[in-house]
Amino acid sequence: MTPAIEIKQIHKRFGAVTALEGIDLEINPGEFFALLGPNGAGKTTLIHILAGLTLASSGSAKVMGHDVVTGYREARHLLGVVPQELVFDPFFTVRETLAIQSGYYGLKKNDSWIDEIIHHLDLTDKANTNMRALSGGMKRRVLVAQALVHKPPVIVLDEPTAGVDVELRQALWRFIKQLNRDGHTIVLTTHYLDEAEALCNRAAMLKQGKVVALDSTQNLINSISGVSVRLRLSSDTLPTVLQPLLSSHDDGYYVLTLKEYSEIEDVLAALRRAQVQVLEMQLLQPDLEEVFVKIMGSTESQEAA
Amino acid sequence: MTGFYTLFHKELLRFWKVSFQTVLAPVLTTLLYLLIFSHVLEDHVQAYPGVAYTVFLIPGLVMMAVLQNAFANSSSSLIQSRVTGNIVFVLLSPLSYHEIFLAYVLASVARGLVVGMGVYLVTLGFFEVPLRSLPWVLLFTLLGSALLGALGVIAGIWAEKFDQLAAFQNFIILPLTFLSGVFYSIHSLPPFWQSLSHFNPFFYMIDGFRYGFFGVSDVSPYFSFAIVVTCFLAVSWLTLQMLKTGYKLRH
Numbered sequence: 001m002t003p004a005i006e007i008k009q010i011h012k013r014f015g016a017v018t019a020l021e022g023i024d025l026e027i028n029p030g031e032f033f034a035l036l037g038p039n040g041a042g043k044t045t046l047i048h049i050l051a052g053l054t055l056a057s058s059g060s061a062k063v064m065g066h067d068v069v070t071g072y073r074e075a076r077h078l079l080g081v082v083p084q085e086l087v088f089d090p091f092f093t094v095r096e097t098l099a100i101q102s103g104y105y106g107l108k109k110n111d112s113w114i115d116e117i118i119h120h121l122d123l124t125d126k127a128n129t130n131m132r133a134l135s136g137g138m139k140r141r142v143l144v145a146q147a148l149v150h151k152p153p154v155i156v157l158d159e160p161t162a163g164v165d166v167e168l169r170q171a172l173w174r175f176i177k178q179l180n181r182d183g184h185t186i187v188l189t190t191h192y193l194d195e196a197e198a199l200c201n202r203a204a205m206l207k208q209g210k211v212v213a214l215d216s217t218q219n220l221i222n223s224i225s226g227v228s229v230r231l232r233l234s235s236d237t238l239p240t241v242l243q244p245l246l247s248s249h250d251d252g253y254y255v256l257t258l259k260e261y262s263e264i265e266d267v268l269a270a271l272r273r274a275q276v277q278v279l280e281m282q283l284l285q286p287d288l289e290e291v292f293v294k295i296m297g298s299t300e301s302q303e304a305a
Numbered sequence: 306m307t308g309f310y311t312l313f314h315k316e317l318l319r320f321w322k323v324s325f326q327t328v329l330a331p332v333l334t335t336l337l338y339l340l341i342f343s344h345v346l347e348d349h350v351q352a353y354p355g356v357a358y359t360v361f362l363i364p365g366l367v368m369m370a371v372l373q374n375a376f377a378n379s380s381s382s383l384i385q386s387r388v389t390g391n392i393v394f395v396l397l398s399p400l401s402y403h404e405i406f407l408a409y410v411l412a413s414v415a416r417g418l419v420v421g422m423g424v425y426l427v428t429l430g431f432f433e434v435p436l437r438s439l440p441w442v443l444l445f446t447l448l449g450s451a452l453l454g455a456l457g458v459i460a461g462i463w464a465e466k467f468d469q470l471a472a473f474q475n476f477i478i479l480p481l482t483f484l485s486g487v488f489y490s491i492h493s494l495p496p497f498w499q500s501l502s503h504f505n506p507f508f509y510m511i512d513g514f515r516y517g518f519f520g521v522s523d524v525s526p527y528f529s530f531a532i533v534v535t536c537f538l539a540v541s542w543l544t545l546q547m548l549k550t551g552y553k554l555r556h
Contacts, residue, residue, distance in 0.1 A: 014556070051397055054556050076399040083397075087390035091319050103311025104398035146394065 002065040004029045004154045004185035005050065010059035012045055012209075019045045021209040023059070027187060027202075029153070032180050034196035034217070035189045036292060037206035043189045044084060046206070047158050051081045063154055077105060080152035082144050084159045084189075088131040094118070094142055095127045098149055105150035117145045120175045122168075137168050144172065148179075155179065157188040161195065173199060197221070197288040205295055213295050217288060224286035224294065229264060230255050234277035241270050255284070309404035312395065316412030320378055327374070327416065332423040335370045339363065339428065342488060352490035353521050361519075363434050365487035367424050368449065368514040372507065375417035375450035376457040376478055379409040383461025384470050387554075396555065402548035406458065406541070413454025414447060421446060435518055441526055442517030445533065449510040452537040453478075455544045462553050481507045491523050506536045 005027040012020040020042045027033045035043050048054035050061050052068050052075070060067060066074040089097060095114065102110035118127050121141040126134060131142065144160060157176070161169045177199065180186050190196055196203060197217055205213040213220060228247065231254045238246060238254055245256040245267070256267060271278060320327040343359035352361040386392035395405065428434065436442065456478070464470035485507035491499050502508050503524075513529035516522035522529070548554070 048556075052555060053393065053396055055551060073399040073401065076397065081397055083390075083393055085390050085393075087393055089386075089391045089394070090389075091322055100311055100315050101394060101398075103314075104308050104395065104400055106307045106399070108307050 001029065003027060003062070004031065004064060005187065006060075006062040006065075007046070007050075008060050010046065010049060010061060011057045012042070012049065012054065013057045019209055020049075020056075023206075023209070023211055025204060025211065025214070027185060029064075029185050030180070030183055031185055031202055032177075032200045033185070033187045034200035034203035035187060035206065036193065036196060036203055036288075037189075038296060040208075041206040042209040043206055044158055047081065047156055047187075047189070050156065051079060052076060077150065078153055080147035080150065080155045082147045082155075082157040082160050084162070086136060086139050086143070088134075088139050088142065090130070090132045093128050093130050094123055094134070094145075097131060097142060098145055101146045102149045107150060110149060113151065114145075114149065117148050120171075120178075121145050122171055137164055140164055141168065141172075144175075153183070154185045155187070157186070159189055159191065161190060161192060169195075193287070193289040193292055203288070205292065207296060213291070220291045221286050221288060224290055226257050226259050227261060227286070228255055228257050228284040229267065230280075230282040230284055231278060232280040233271070234279055235274070239270050239274035239276060242267060253280075308398065308400045309408055312400060312405065312408035313411055316378070316382060316408055317415055319382055320412070320416050327378070328420055328423060331370055331374050331420045332427065335366050335420075335424045336427060339366055346488075350489065350493070352493065353519060356519060356521075360432055360434055361490075361515075362488065363425075363428050363432060364515045364518045365511055367421050367428075368445070368511050369482050369487045370424050371417040371421035371446055371450050372453045372482060372510065373478065374420040375413040375453040376460070376474070378413040378416040379454045379457030380461040380464075380470055380474070381457075382409065382412075383458060384464055384467060387461070388467070392554070402545060406455075406545055406548055409458050410451050410454040410541075413457055414450040417450030417453070418446060421450075435520075437520040438517045440517075442514060444530065445510055445514035445517065448530075448533045448537055449514065452506075452510070452533065452540055455537070455540045458544045459540070459547065462547055465553075481505055485511045486523065487511055506532060509533050 003026045005025065007023050007025040010020050010023040012018070023046060035046065037043050045054060049056045050063065050068055052072050055069070062068065063075040064078045066078065068075045092100065095118070098114045098117070099110070102114065118124055121144060123138070123141055123145065126138055131139065134142065140160065144157070147155060155176070160172060164172070173195070176186055188196070188200070200217055202216050203220060204211050232252055233254065238249070242256065245258065246254060247257045248255045258264065258267070268278070339359070339362060343362060347358050350358045352358065383392070386395070460470055460473040464473060484502065485505050486502065491502045491508065494502065509524070509529035509532040512522045512524055513526045513533065516526040516529070
């Protein structure tokens with residue numbers, strides 16, 4: 001099966017700065033893939049290379065088997081990119097913008113699909129409004145619509161929900177999930193890790209131009225062993241036998257890290273013996289954010305060593 | 306074809322939607338030149354025997370308007386798109402660099418033609434300008450505006466900011482057009498300046514264009530044609546190279 005996206009040994013230098021250092025990545029058709037990493041990790045540069053907005057210093061990238069440089073016309077037909085910056089052409093209305101974008105892809109009569117996108121992105125009331133007159137959130141919707149005019153099998157969204165209200169975020173994800181169910185491959189970057197966890201089946205974490213983790217979101221989460229429990233107690237001090245388990249303490253809440261769930265019994269027993277009452281208790285499941293923090297932190301300490 | 310045609314059409318709409326500024330304003334400016342220069346110089350200058358100075362001036366001014374507006378169209382469209390970032394929509398699309406080149410250049414030609422026609426038609430209401438050879442007139446209009454359209458693409462890609470584009474326009478395009486014989490026949494110049502004018506490609510565009518009206522010119526229209534075609538091919542080649550390699554567009 002031809003991968004939806006195939007990236008081999010991509011390096012990118014901007015003058016003396018190395019933005020990407022040997023990225024290898026394969027994303028299969030139908031995946032919902034997250035590209036995660038702190039600011040400056042190289043996510044956007046990687047997306048720009050896929051889209052042909054940036055030329056790699058070395059290495060190759062393919063969209064559905066078409067090289068983004070030598071087969072750029074096919075590759076770009078198969079790819080829809082929602083850029084991160086809120087850009088628009090102030091000369092045109094929403095509908096004109098979408099018709100023009102369709103034309104660039106060689107589509108003359110695209111009205112029914114344009115209507116459908118406009119409907120799904122809740123732009124119907126604004127269809128004949130000039131782009132200048134739209135709010136930031138509305139402009140963001142148009143950017144998404146523009147990336148979809150040619151029904152690309154591979155859709156890349158670069159921080160589509162940055163600065164977007166809850167309503168649009170939900171509407172947007174509903175639509176994107178629908179597209180994914182219909183067989184479109186989705187790649188997204190986001191700083192909201194709960195979004196990535198809820199939506200994506202696989203994730204790559206980038207740091208300083210390298211892939212530092214690549215696995216299914218479930219495996220990444222499972223890699224965090226143990227479970228945490230958050231307690232508020234009737235006493236100001238934690239019994240000494242529990243001190244070794246303590247991972248953090250603030251605002252009256254103690255967070256203890258346990259190897260497995262059964263250890264909760266021992267914790268409760270120890271509290272009972274010390275005559276400390278539990279006022280509140282919460283089990284904390286490991287999540288993608290925890291994995292992210294751990295991975296970003298551990299590579300840091302490696303580099304320090 | 307649809308991709309190219311869409312970009313071309315979009316570029317036409319871009320200037321047409323603001324035609325007050327992109328068409329009417331340059332027509333008015335050019336007519337003011339005509340009014341002032343003809344008033345001041347009518348009795349002092351005779352470029353060609355038997356041709357009134359004002360009538361001599363009209364084709365030059367028409368061609369100047371064509372060239373300046375052709376340049377302004379592609380260069381300002383590109384710099385605006387780059388500064389605001391919406392050039393990304395063109396760059397993300399499968400449009401080939403040939404299509405991008407053609408669309409911007411042809412839209413420039415269209416703007417040049419519209420403004421040139423505007424000036425010409427208004428002057429016809431007041432003066433009788435002979436028209437010896439329409440083919441020469443059209444040929445030089447098309448070639449000249451295409452050349453300046455391509456130069457505009459280069460300037461629009463090269464300039465990072467509006468002031469750099471303004472510098473390109475004010476320090477290169479404007480002096481070359483003003484010193485090309487729009488306002489005078491170069492035969493009236495001292496020998497040194499006369500020979501220097503022969504190195505100015507704009508001179509050939511104006512001179513060939515004027516030949517179409519009067520059947521008289523400073524150099525042979527065939528020679529001018531050869532020079533302008535050569536310049537057009539060279540500038541087009543450079544522009545295509547820039548677009549192909551993604552110079553300043555695809556980092």
